[in-house]
Amino acid sequence: MTCDRCPATFRGDFVVSDLIAPPVRLDLARAYVRTIGWSCTDAGDFCPACTGPAPAPAELPHLGALMAAHSPVAGQCAWDGTFCRDCTRETGSAVRWPCAPVLAEADVVPFGGGWSITARPVAVVA
Structure with missing residues (x-):
């Protein structure tokens, strides 16, 4: 299940x-x-x-955009770990995932062979 x-x-x-x-x-x-x-x-x-x-509907588009901008990708070997595809391309060196931009906006916890990702509340300016 x-x-x-x-x-x-x-x-x-x-x-x-x-x-x-x-x-x-x-x-x-x-x-x-x-x-x-x-x-x-x-x-x-x-x-x-x-x-x-469930996460508030307002959180879901933000979380989707964040993950699209900082996609996790597996390393070449199992012991390489997981890297942020986009930050690695941008900096030219391997950047571990979850990267700093993801951690700044979401709580990321390894869970069941994957990740549990929860967006932190976004401040709404009136």
Whole structure:
């Protein structure tokens, strides 16, 4: 089961009859992950880190533009780590991701083989 908001995944082995239909199997898995903090509703399946409210719609375009301007890219080898494609091109030397511009505007936490990225509130000037 994969979180509908981040790349977190739950994997488990469940012993069920071949006669049980796939939708019922999914319901059984959802019943179990609810016991370990997941939220599974008609709105989606959310891991324990994502069970809070969704980001405000105003944050989403800003976060998308930020990620488009500072894209993470894997290094040549597994031990190279992840780099900011755009900052590396701009400076001519390897810049680790998350880079300074991303960290200035978002909280970035490694999570489930990927990243949990949450935009910090943007000050609105009236």
